[in-house]
Amino acid sequence: MARAARFTADELLDAALELAVEGGPAAVSIAAISRRTGAPSGSVYHRFAGREELLATLWLRTIEEFQQGMIAALAIADTDLAIDACLAHAFDWTAAHPQKTRLLLQFSAHDLVADWPESLGARVHGANRRLREAIADLARRRFGSVTAETVDRTVYALADLPYAAIRRHLPDGRPRPWLREFTAATAHRVLAVGQ
Numbered sequence: 001m002a003r004a005a006r007f008t009a010d011e012l013l014d015a016a017l018e019l020a021v022e023g024g025p026a027a028v029s030i031a032a033i034s035r036r037t038g039a040p041s042g043s044v045y046h047r048f049a050g051r052e053e054l055l056a057t058l059w060l061r062t063i064e065e066f067q068q069g070m071i072a073a074l075a076i077a078d079t080d081l082a083i084d085a086c087l088a089h090a091f092d093w094t095a096a097h098p099q100k101t102r103l104l105l106q107f108s109a110h111d112l113v114a115d116w117p118e119s120l121g122a123r124v125h126g127a128n129r130r131l132r133e134a135i136a137d138l139a140r141r142r143f144g145s146v147t148a149e150t151v152d153r154t155v156y157a158l159a160d161l162p163y164a165a166i167r168r169h170l171p172d173g174r175p176r177p178w179l180r181e182f183t184a185a186t187a188h189r190v191l192a193v194g195q
Helices: 009-023 030-037 041-047 051-074 079-096 098-106 118-143 148-168 177-190
Strands: none
Touching: 009 030, 009 041, 009 051, 009 098, 030 041, 030 051, 051 079, 051 098, 051 118, 079 098, 079 118, 079 148, 079 177, 098 148, 118 148, 148 177
């Protein structure tokens, strides 16, 4: 009977997240993760082929978790409620996950992973495709068609605006309550039908 693993993949990824947020991607190494968790380096290599795969998995885990809530919000039938739910998710998720937020806002996937593992390429493309499709679907339901302009307006309102608000206040924690309300009002104006 095989012995149960003492360190889960998520525990190792959580240690990598802490290291990346504290010292940037260069601070993440198999040895550093081993020191942080007490896991033998062999345990880390048992779960991940190497540093690149570990960092790529960390990025994917984080972005998929965030995108899951966005996709659920975008699917709400009433587009006004969908807009509100998207913005609420962006602010609430980032408040609940400050380290994950810092990872997503401070680094791009390419900052973390210079040579993206082929084994994870399909997964990252799938995640991005699902979000693009959900955004296009909301644009279609809101404006009656999917054009470059309607998609751009939707991305601006539901991604760019909250990103700017959250990023600006990231060092000291949460954005001010008025900023959340202002972001929602602005998003609704950008996505007003007939403009």
